[in-house]
Amino acid sequence: MIDTENLTKKFGETTAVDSVTLHVDEGEVFGFRGPNGAGKTTTVRMLACLVAKSSGSATIGDYEIANKADQPKIRNMVGLLTENVGLYEKLSAYDNLDFYGRFYKLGEQKRKERIEYLLRLLELWDKKDVAAGTFSKGMKQKLAIARALIHDPAVLFLDEPTANLDPEASKTVRGFILELKKEKRTIFLNTHLLDEAERICDRVAILKTRLVTIGSPEELRRSLSGRKVKVQLQLMDDAIISSVKKMGYQVEEVTTNSVVINLKEPEKENPAILRAIQSAGGKIVFVTEVGSSLEDVYLKLVKGE
Ligand SMILES: Nc1ncnc2c1ncn2[C@@H]1O[C@H](COP(=O)(O)OP(=O)(O)OP(=O)(O)O)[C@@H](O)[C@H]1O
Ligand SMILES: [Mg+2]
Secondary structure (H helix, E strand, O other): OOOEEEEEEEEOOOEEEEEEEEEEOOOOEEEOOOOOOOOHHHHHHOOOOOOOOOOEEEEOEEEEOOOOOOOHHHHHHEEEEEOOOOOOOEEEHHHHHHHHHHHHHOOHHHHHHHHHHHHHHHHHHHOOOOEHHOOOOHHHHHHHHHHHHHOOOOOEEEEEOOOOOOHHHHHHHHHHOOOOOOOOOOEEEEEEOOHHHHHHEEEEEEEOOOOEEOHHHHHHHHHHOOEEEEEEEOOHHHHHHHHHHOOOOEOOOOOEEEEEEOOOOOHHHHHHHHHHHHOOOOEEOOOOOOOHHHHHHHHHHHHOO
16 A cells, blocks of 8 residues: 655755665555654654655655646545644634645535544544633544545555643544554554554554664564563572573573573573472562563664663
8 A cells, every 4th residue: 555665865965764675565654763763754754745755755645646637636635644744723623624634625414424424533522612722632633633534535644643642632542543454454653662562563663763673562563683581589599590501591680589581581590490490499579571562672773781
């Protein structure tokens, strides 16, 4: 549904997005993560035809972003939630959506249906006659999401949709994104939130001007070689540490009652390690896997940690 090839954007001397090649399937929830200034918003703005690319190419469905005749078709096909919410403060929630519905040339009946459907879904129906300017940040964000969906777009670009939301509202929005996925919509989601990426994205790309990596959350997690297990004990002593080291394992973070062991496959290696610890007199309280999360992968790739 979305294809880019060496997509590049330069602002004067600054390269904001450098040779990004990716493919997003129809019905996929695709996550984009990267540090501030990585080019996430710029990529989305290029794909939604809001800013011209410098080089490379990209298509949305059968349409090419740089083709003037295709651009209106792309705009009709995509919904966009940007960093700037872009609501009319004086207009009510309902009238804001009605305005955008007219902009997309939706008929009166269709507008009514869509507005009621979206406002109810996002729990704003009670506030439909209230001026958007008086809304809280989170309510504005929800209204902006409704606005992005007013014309029933097949492709949705969400640039940090839960950035201003409280945990409960974030959950509503994430649930809502998954509902949209069921409707076979393609969702391109910029997020800083690991949890969000992990819970709802089929695949995640990490961008740092260039594409650093791309894969399912599971694939990315596995890409970090090595895993870690934390063994908590009633009391740690040197004999326990040397019994683990003798087996050839590296240990780190030794405290008075815990040790973190580097290993490859905890499922296979844990039993022997735990037996050795017990033989050395250790009384095991708890065993947990630590690290090797998507966050570790992200930090390692982005910050070189
Ligand atoms: N209109 C513009 N003019 C000049 N430079 C720009 C413009 N828009 C973006 N940039 C630059 O492009 C780079 C990428 O910015 P972008 O907003 O795409 O990053 P981002 O990944 O969305 O970051 P964030 O996580 O902070 O939202 C930055 O260096 C930014 O300063
Ligand atoms: Mg951004």
